[in-house]
Amino acid sequence: MARRKIVEEPENHDRWLVSYADFITLLFAFFVVMYSISSVNEGQYKVLSDSMISAFTPSSRSPANSQMPDAVQSRQSQELVSMTQTINLAPLAIARRSENPVLVDPDAADNVVRPEVQEEESVSGEVDQMNEIALQIEGALESSIASGEVIVERTPFWLEVVFNSSLLFESGSALLEASGELVLQSLGQELIGLPNAVTVEGFTDNIPISSILFPSNWELSSSRASAVVRLFERRGVESARLSSVGFGETRPISINSSEQGRARNRRVVVVIMAELEDQVAGQSGSLRLIELLRQGQDSN
Numbered sequence: 001m002a003r004r005k006i007v008e009e010p011e012n013h014d015r016w017l018v019s020y021a022d023f024i025t026l027l028f029a030f031f032v033v034m035y036s037i038s039s040v041n042e043g044q045y046k047v048l049s050d051s052m053i054s055a056f057t058p059s060s061r062s063p064a065n066s067q068m069p070d071a072v073q074s075r076q077s078q079e080l081v082s083m084t085q086t087i088n089l090a091p092l093a094i095a096r097r098s099e100n101p102v103l104v105d106p107d108a109a110d111n112v113v114r115p116e117v118q119e120e121e122s123v124s125g126e127v128d129q130m131n132e133i134a135l136q137i138e139g140a141l142e143s144s145i146a147s148g149e150v151i152v153e154r155t156p157f158w159l160e161v162v163f164n165s166s167l168l169f170e171s172g173s174a175l176l177e178a179s180g181e182l183v184l185q186s187l188g189q190e191l192i193g194l195p196n197a198v199t200v201e202g203f204t205d206n207i208p209i210s211s212i213l214f215p216s217n218w219e220l221s222s223s224r225a226s227a228v229v230r231l232f233e234r235r236g237v238e239s240a241r242l243s244s245v246g247f248g249e250t251r252p253i254s255i256n257s258s259e260q261g262r263a264r265n266r267r268v269v270v271v272i273m274a275e276l277e278d279q280v281a282g283q284s285g286s287l288r289l290i291e292l293l294r295q296g297q298d299s300n
Contacts, residue, residue: 127156130274133194134159140186150183157274161187165204165224165266172209174223176231184228187270188235197273198237200225202246205262222246224268 134154141161144150149167153160168180176184191198202221214220225244233239254261 130154130156130159130272133190133196133272136190137161137187140190141183144183159272161270161272163268163270164263165268166263168228168268169224172211172214172220174214174220174227176227181231184231185235188232188237191232191272192236194272194275195241196275197241197243198232199271199273200228200232200242200244201269201271202244203251203265203267203269204249205265206249206252206256207262217248218246220246221248228268228270 131154134152137159138145138152141150141152144167145152149164151160151162153162163180163183167183168176170177202223202225204217204221206217209217209220214223222244223246225246229242229244232242249256249265252261252265253267254264256262256265
C-alpha cells in the first residue's frame with residue numbers, strides 16, 4: 001500500500017502583524033492616558049491660585065516655620081483642593097474673576113450685579129467683621145498690648161491674640177497666674193457676645209519637661225490651652241464655640257537656640273475664626289478650610 005504523501009503547509013510570514021497590532025493598541029492607550037492626566041481644569045486651577053494668593057499675602061510669619069516636611073505640605077495642599085471643590089469659595093473672601101462674561105441688556109444694566117462685585121462685597125464683609133472684632137479686643141487689652149505681652153494679628157479669615165506664656169503661667173506650670181487671669185477675663189468678656197468659633201492653642205519651646213503631671217511638652221501645652229478654655233467657659237462664653245489644642249514644641253516662630261527665641265515660642269494663641277455668611281459644607285467644613293489656610297500660611 002502506497003504511503004500518503006504529506007503536504008507541507010506554506011510557512012506563514014504574517015504572524016508578526018498580531019504582535020504589531022497589540023503594540024499599536026497599547027501605544028494608543030498610553031498616549032490617551034498621558035493626555036488625560038496632563039489636561040488641567042483651568043477654572044479650578046484659577047480658583048485655587050487666587051485663593052492661595054489672597055490667603056498668604058498678609059503673612060508675616062518667621063522663616064523658622066518653613067521646616068514642615070514636604071510630605072505634610074503636599075497632603076495639606078491635596079486637602080485644600082478637595083475642600084475648595086465642595087465649599088462655596090465666594091463667601092470665604094477668595095477673590096476670582098469671571099472667566100465667562102455674561103451679556104446683558106444695556107437697558108437693564110443698572111439692575112444687574114456682576115459676579116465679581118458680589119465677591120468683592122463678600123470679601124469686604126469678612127474683612128470688616130475681623131477688623132471690628134480686632135478693634136474691640138485691642139481696646140480691651142490696650143495696656144497689655146502696649147507692654148508687648150499681647151500681640152493681635154489680623155487676617156481676612158481669622159484673628160490671633162498671642163499671649164506670652166510668662167504672662168499667664170509660671171515655668172512648667174498650667175495654673176493661671178492672677179495677673180494673667182485678669183487679662184484673659186477682659187478678652188473673655190469681649191468673646192461672650194460674638195458668634196465666632198474660638199480655638200485656644202498652646203505652644204512650648206524645645207526644652208524637655210518630665211514630671212508627674214506633664215511627661216512631655218505635649219501635655220504641658222495641652223493643659224495650658226485647656227486652662228484658658230475653662231476660664232472662658234466660666235466667664236460665659238458658649239462651650240460649643242470653644243476648643244483647645246496643644247502643639248508642644250512643633251511649631252516654633254523663632255529659633256530655640258537663644259533665650260529670646262525660646263521665650264517667643266512659649267506662647268498661648270487665642271484664634272477667633274471668621275463667621276462665614278454662606279457655609280455650603282457646614283460649619284465644620286468651613287472651619288476646616290480656614291485651618292488648612294492657617295497651616296499653609298504657617299509653613300511659608
